Amino acid sequence: MTPETASAPTAAPETVNPRRWWALGAMVASMLVLGFDMTILNVALPTIAADLGANTGQLQWMADAYILVFAALMLPAGLLGDRFGRRKMLVAGLVIFLAGSVVGMLAGEVGAVIAARTVMGVGAALVMPLAMSVLPSLFPEHERGKAIGIVTAASAAGLPLGPIVGGRLLDSFWWGSVFAINVPMVAIGIAACALLLPETRDPASPRVDLVSTVLTAAGLGLFTYGIIEAPVRGWGDGLVLGTLAAGAVLIAALVLRERRAVRPMLDLPLLGHRPFLLNTLAATLVMFVLSGLMFVLPPYLQTVLGNDAFGTGVRMLPLMGGLIVSAKVSTPLVERLGARSVIAAGLVVLCFAALLGAGTRTGSGYGYTALWLTIAGLGFGFAMMPAMTTALSVLPQDRAGSGSGLLMTVRQVGGALGIALLGSLLAGAYASELVTTGLPAAAAGTAGESVVAAHAVAGRLGDTALAASADAAYVHGMQVVLLVCAGAALVTAALAALLLPGRAGARPAPAEA
Structure with missing residues (x-):
C-alpha cells in the first residue's frame, strides 16, 4: 500500500513530463483571448458605428451575439467533450473561434461582424469548460490548484486588458485589428493543444440533448431580439410582442423538458x-x-x-x-x-x-x-x-x-x-x-x-x-x-x-x- 501510494504522484508527472507547463501556457493564451473578447469589442463600437453606419440595435447584437451563444452552448459543449474527447473538442472550439476571428477581421458590413461574433461564441462555448476539464489529466493533485488558479487568472485578466489593448489597436490600425489579434494567439493554442494535451473522456456523462440545446438558443435569441428591437419599433409592435412571447414559450418548454429528463443538462431543481x-x-x-x-x-x-x-x-x-x-x-x-x-x-x-x-x-x-x-x-x-x-x-x-x-x-x-x-x-x-x-x-x-x-x-x-x-x-x-x-x-x-x-x-x- 505504502509503495503504491508513494509511486502514484511521480507516475503522473512522468506521463506528461515538463510538457504540461507548455500545454498550460497554450490554455492561458486561449483563455486570455476569451477574456479579451468579452470587452475588447466595446471600445471599438463607436468606431464601427462610424465606419459601417451601425445603429444602436446593431451594436447591441455585435456585443450580444457572442455572449448569448456562449451562454446557450456552454453546457452541451462541455458534454460533447466528455463523451467524444476533451482534447478533440477543445481544438475544434479553438478552430471555430479562429474562423470567426478571421471573418470579423475581414468584415465590411454589419451583418458579417454579427455573424463573426456568433461563430466566435460557438468556439468559446467549447473552449471555456473544456480548458478547465483537461487540467486533472495534466497535473498531479499537488500542482492542480496552482494550474487552475493560473488559467482562471488569465481569463479574468482579459476583462480589464480588453479595452486597453483594443484602444491601442484602434489608434494604430483599423477596427478589424480587434479581431486580428486573436489569430496568432489562437493558432498557437491550437498547435500546442493538439501536440501536448492527452485525450480524455467520460462516456458516463449525460448525452447532449439536441432539443434542449435548440430550445435554449432559440428562446434566448428571440427574447433578446424582442428587447433590442423594442426601442425602434415600439413595445406595442406586433413583431416585438410576438418574439418576446415566442421566446418566453420556448424557455418555458425548456424548463418543462429539463424537469422531466432523467439526466438533465440543466439541474433546474437546484433553483428551488x-x-x-x-x-x-x-x-x-x-x-x-x-x-x-x-x-x-x-x-x-x-x-x-x-x-x-x-x-x-x-x-x-x-x-x-x-x-x-x-x-x-x-x-x-x-x-x-x-x-x-x-x-x-x-x-x-x-x-x-x-x-x-x-x-x-x-x-x-x-x-x-x-x-x-x-x-x-x-x-x-x-x-x-x-x-x-x-x-x-x-x-x-x-x-x-x-x-x-x-x-x-x-x-x-x-x-x-x-x-x-x-x-x-x-x-x-x-x-x-x-x-x-x-x-x-x-x-x-x-x-x-x-x-x-x-x-x-x-x-x-x-x-x-x-x-x-x-x-x-x-x-x-x-x-x-x-x-x-x-x-x-x-x-x-x-x-x-x-x-x-x-x-x-x-x-x-x-x-x-
Whole structure:
C-alpha cells in the first residue's frame, strides 16, 4: 500500500513530463483571448458605428451575439467533450473561434461582424469548460490548484486588458485589428493543444440533448431580439410582442423538458434551493449591470468626452481596478462577517455608485466619472465573488458540477440580457431627447440611430447645436440606465439581507472556489 501510494504522484508527472507547463501556457493564451473578447469589442463600437453606419440595435447584437451563444452552448459543449474527447473538442472550439476571428477581421458590413461574433461564441462555448476539464489529466493533485488558479487568472485578466489593448489597436490600425489579434494567439493554442494535451473522456456523462440545446438558443435569441428591437419599433409592435412571447414559450418548454429528463443538462431543481437561488440571483444581477455598463460607457467616454480609443480603454480602468481590489479583499471579510453581510453591502455600494453616476451631466468631466466608476467596481467585487463562491458552497457535494454549470450559464445569460435591456433603454431615452428640428428627414433619422451617427451628421452639416443635443440626449439615456441599475441593486441587496442564511451557510468550498 505504502509503495503504491508513494509511486502514484511521480507516475503522473512522468506521463506528461515538463510538457504540461507548455500545454498550460497554450490554455492561458486561449483563455486570455476569451477574456479579451468579452470587452475588447466595446471600445471599438463607436468606431464601427462610424465606419459601417451601425445603429444602436446593431451594436447591441455585435456585443450580444457572442455572449448569448456562449451562454446557450456552454453546457452541451462541455458534454460533447466528455463523451467524444476533451482534447478533440477543445481544438475544434479553438478552430471555430479562429474562423470567426478571421471573418470579423475581414468584415465590411454589419451583418458579417454579427455573424463573426456568433461563430466566435460557438468556439468559446467549447473552449471555456473544456480548458478547465483537461487540467486533472495534466497535473498531479499537488500542482492542480496552482494550474487552475493560473488559467482562471488569465481569463479574468482579459476583462480589464480588453479595452486597453483594443484602444491601442484602434489608434494604430483599423477596427478589424480587434479581431486580428486573436489569430496568432489562437493558432498557437491550437498547435500546442493538439501536440501536448492527452485525450480524455467520460462516456458516463449525460448525452447532449439536441432539443434542449435548440430550445435554449432559440428562446434566448428571440427574447433578446424582442428587447433590442423594442426601442425602434415600439413595445406595442406586433413583431416585438410576438418574439418576446415566442421566446418566453420556448424557455418555458425548456424548463418543462429539463424537469422531466432523467439526466438533465440543466439541474433546474437546484433553483428551488433558496441559498443557491439568491446567491445566483446576486451574481447574475452584477453581471447584468457590469455588461450593460461596459456597453454604454465607451460611447460616452469616446464621443461625448472626446477621448481617442486608447484613452477610452484607459479611462475604464477605475471600474476594473475597483472590482479587482474588492474581489481580493472580499475573502477575509466573508470569513469575519459572513457572505450575507458582504454581498448585501456590495450591492448597496453598487446602488450608491449608480446613483452618483445618474448625476452625470454633459459638463461633469472625467474626474466625476472616475469617482463613481471606482465605487461601482468596489461594489461589483464585494457582491460578485462571495455570491459565486457561496452559491457553490451550499450545494451537495454530488451536485457541485451541475450546479457550477447552471450558475455559469445563468450568469452569462444575465450579461447578455444586461446589454439587450440596458442598451434598449439607452436607445429609447436617447431618441426621445434628441432635438432634430429643421434637419432633413434622412439626416434626422441617421442622427437618431446613435450618438456617433449624430456627431457624424453634425460634422457634415457644421451643426454644433445637433452635436450638443446628441451629447445631452446620450447623457440622459445613461442616467436612465444607471437609475434602473441602482433600483435593481437595492432590491437585490434587500433580498440578500433578508433571505440569505447567516454565517453558518457562508463557508466557501475550497475546490469549487
